[in-house]
Amino acid sequence: MIMPLTSPRGRPAGTSSEETRQRIITAAIRRVAEVGRSGATIRDIAAAAEMTSASLYHYFPNKDELMAATVAAARQIALPRLHAAAQRSGTVTDRLATMLAEADRLSHDHPYLAAFERAAGEVSPLRDVIGEVVGEARRVGSLATGIDTDGAADAIYALTRGLTEQAAQLPPEAYRATLRCAEDLLRGTLF
């Protein structure tokens, strides 16, 4: 018996299955960003990925799992860049400001990403990275005494979360002004 030279068994060489999965996720990010979570029908997302809704169920067991996978994929896009930004040198507030700026650039490079996160109610990967920076501030001693570390990280995360929400609602110049003021707020130079 002669064995075939390629793909003796299992997935074919091009891993087209994984490509199809990715195509569905990309379509989901775009459609959820454009028409919202409930507006982005399974049939609608499937059509945007050039397939039928029943076929989509071959890749994801239900809409919730598809959304979870899409949220994870969006996280995978954002987290490495934010993490890298957080590791650049400077004071704690410098690094937090750098992260805010990188989050802004990120939403510029991936136009659907911020709108998707907002529509999906995603917990931003920023929280993890902020936690690291504030944790180091605590170790270095630049966090004021008597301040709870997690509380500080949550407060700053609350600020950034509110910012990304407003990014979608404010006109660009107004948002840029807001971003500058948020930086002053972090540095304690607002009032």
Next chain:
Amino acid sequence: MIMPLTSPRGRPAGTSSEETRQRIITAAIRRVAEVGRSGATIRDIAAAAEMTSASLYHYFPNKDELMAATVAAARQIALPRLHAAAQRSGTVTDRLATMLAEADRLSHDHPYLAAFERAAGEVSPLRDVIGEVVGEARRVGSLATGIDTDGAADAIYALTRGLTEQAAQLPPEAYRATLRCAEDLLRGTLF
């Protein structure tokens, strides 16, 4: 022809129609808070208000309008208290901190309110009140020079918006710590 002594025409004395409207809105706040906006079916909200879904359509033309009216009602509950808190005396940061505390108490008095606002994606009435306080800070001269007034208000609003979002996700003590740190952030005494 003898005229009836009460309610010659128009709405009966008890304004039962307005009471029914209020009953629907109260049910909507609770059900949206409990099962989310899409989980809170028209049939579900109607049942919670002890009526049929078709009957609910006698009071609201569609689900979007019902949600809009419910959001407005929730605003009506929160705004007066936040406004009163903002008008108490003290420095600008004192008054902003007072508002944060009042927002916390408010969510205690109306347990479904915060969850509803979050689920409905409501724009908090806090933005307006913050705008007033920051505007006065500008006039009094306690806002740093070169800072955009609207930008500062938006940045602080972003902080409070992120805070109310996290109030529903963090355990109570963690949230209290976050709230204290947010106050330090406002006062510039965090780092």
Next chain:
DNA sequence: ACCTGAACACCGTTCAAGT
């Protein structure tokens, strides 16, 4: 005026059947 049961189009999901 207010309420209802029954119906409409559409959604998430399933499934038998194709290649």
Next chain:
DNA sequence: ACCTGAACACCGTTCAAGT
């Protein structure tokens, strides 16, 4: 393995008909 048309229960909304 991957795809499909047709079907299921359920949702938002409408409507003719009741009181």
